[in-house]
Amino acid sequence: MTIEEFTKLKYGMFVHFGLFSKLARGEWVMNREQLSVDEMKELAKTFNPVKFNANEICQLAVASGMKYIVFTTMHHDGFRLFDTKLSTHNSMQSCGRDLVAEMIDACRKHNLKIGLYHSLNNWFDQPDAVAALENPADYEKFIDATFARLKELVEKYKPFDIMWYDGWWPFDPAGWQAERMNAELRAIHPGLIFNGRNGLPGDFGTPEQHLNAPVPYRPWEACVTLNNSWGYVEGDDSWKHPLEVSNMLKTCVQNGGNLLLNVGPRGDGSIPEETIEIMQKVGSWLKNGGEEALTDCEPMPLTPTIASPKDRGDWDTQADFSCSGNNLFIIMKYHPAFYTLTGLKGNVRKITCMGQNIPFTQNGGKLSFTIPEDIRVTFRPTFKVECDAPPAIYRCGGLRVPNVEHPRYDPGEPDIEY
Numbered sequence: 486m487t488i489e490e491f492t493k494l495k496y497g498m499f500v501h502f503g504l505f506s507k508l509a510r511g512e513w514v515m516n517r518e519q520l521s522v523d524e525m526k527e528l529a530k531t532f533n534p535v536k537f538n539a540n541e542i543c544q545l546a547v548a549s550g551m552k553y554i555v556f557t558t559m560h561h562d563g564f565r566l567f568d569t570k571l572s573t574h575n576s577m578q579s580c581g582r583d584l585v586a587e588m589i590d591a592c593r594k595h596n597l598k599i600g601l602y603h604s605l606n607n608w609f610d611q612p613d614a615v616a617a618l619e620n621p622a623d624y625e626k627f628i629d630a631t632f633a634r635l636k637e638l639v640e641k642y643k644p645f646d647i648m649w650y651d652g653w654w655p656f657d658p659a660g661w662q663a664e665r666m667n668a669e670l671r672a673i674h675p676g677l678i679f680n681g682r683n684g685l686p687g688d689f690g691t692p693e694q695h696l697n698a699p700v701p702y703r704p705w706e707a708c709v710t711l712n713n714s715w716g717y718v719e720g721d722d723s724w725k726h727p728l729e730v731s732n733m734l735k736t737c738v739q740n741g742g743n744l745l746l747n748v749g750p751r752g753d754g755s756i757p758e759e760t761i762e763i764m765q766k767v768g769s770w771l772k773n774g775g776e777e778a779l780t781d782c783e784p785m786p787l788t789p790t791i792a793s794p795k796d797r798g799d800w801d802t803q804a805d806f807s808c809s810g811n812n813l814f815i816i817m818k819y820h821p822a823f824y825t826l827t828g829l830k831g832n833v834r835k836i837t838c839m840g841q842n843i844p845f846t847q848n849g850g851k852l853s854f855t856i857p858e859d860i861r862v863t864f865r866p867t868f869k870v871e872c873d874a875p876p877a878i879y880r881c882g883g884l885r886v887p888n889v890e891h892p893r894y895d896p897g898e899p900d901i902e903y
């Protein structure tokens with residue numbers, strides 16, 4: 486895959502699964518609770534995720550409108566979810582399953598691109614990163630083992646699309662020999678693209694739990710949890726609302742990025758019901774017009790101070806917007822029966838939603854229409870408003886937009902972020 490193809494994928498699923506999932510206290514549980522290698526070996530004997538079904542995971546991704554999956558082949562706890570000659574601490578030994586192979590097969594079947602997450606560092610293998618830090622001989626062994634692991638993984642599962650490194654503590658790119666790492670993996674599999682988590686910039690940046698594009702700009706993918714956890718945590722019920730998820734996706738796409746949204750299956754491999762519900766809801770919106778509203782869409786900047794000719798957006802309590810060419814997309818937040826948009830610049834030719842023509846009235850910048858009942862009940866009804874010129878929405882604190890340049894009604898920069 487090329488990086489251009491990657492930036493067009495827009496929406497993907499991160500799957501955090503591993504031995505840690507059994508403990509249901511997150512993927513850092515080994516470190517946080519100082520569980521020993523022997524304790525983890527004992528736990529590995531019981532690893533048997535009878536409900537892990539790669540096909541169902543892919544079906545959920547497709548139903549949610551996602552185009553790729555990034556799967557944890559080995560997290561920081563060092564347990565491999567694949568068949569390997571280099572360690573006995575793996576799913577093949579525990580339950581005779583190569584979950585990476587299962588995942589890759591299912592992705593191909595469902596036409597999803599595949600990224601392999603792999604932690605460079607791990608807390609299981611010896612000599613570990615701490616030893617490598619303290620002792621040059623151990624450092625050599627540690628680096629050799631890391632390279633051997635990565636090369637085996639790429640050799641065994643190529644072709645796949647994305648090498649998603651993580652866990653680069655405690656070294657910098659020189660310490661990881663990151664240039665050589667990328668070069669040697671690319672020599673085995675020339676089509677691979679790399680994230681930047683071996684310390685190099687990589688082909689794309691990976692903002693975590695926030696949506697900022699990297700500065701200076703380069704391709705990016707924000708990875709975000711659906712509740713508060715990557716690996717499954719029992720009792721974490723801080724689920725994001727589907728509205729928030731759809732807005733995160735919109736923010737990423739309008740700023741050139743991808744959204745990689747996380748799923749943390751339980752220890753038996755089953756997916757939490759809340760995850761399924763939220764993802765399906767967002768998928769229904771994408772199918773009903775959301776995807777079109779996010780395709781080749783342009784940002785609609787709204788400067789907080791002086792109105793500038795670049796201003797194209799405004800805030801609205803009932804809807805969010807995107808635009809593309811002469812089309813404005815009104816993405817409803819709620820389920821009103823009737824909607825009025827003011828401050829619209831441009832003459833409306835036609836409004837459609839879910840294959841229906843929507844009758845409307847326009848009086849200057851004021852556009853109104855009734856929302857048919859069958860559309861109203863869907864999640865985030867999205868209306869395509871075809872105009873005679875690139876649309877913009879512009880209001881001000883008064884009832885009339887002044888002809889002279891003026892500050893916004895609330896010219897202060899926001900002082901807190903959340």
Ligand code: GLC
Nearest residue numbers: 501512513651652693708715
């Ligand atoms: C971090 C964490 C890890 C999580 C990842 C997701 O590096 O260490 O637990 O897998 O980011 O981006």
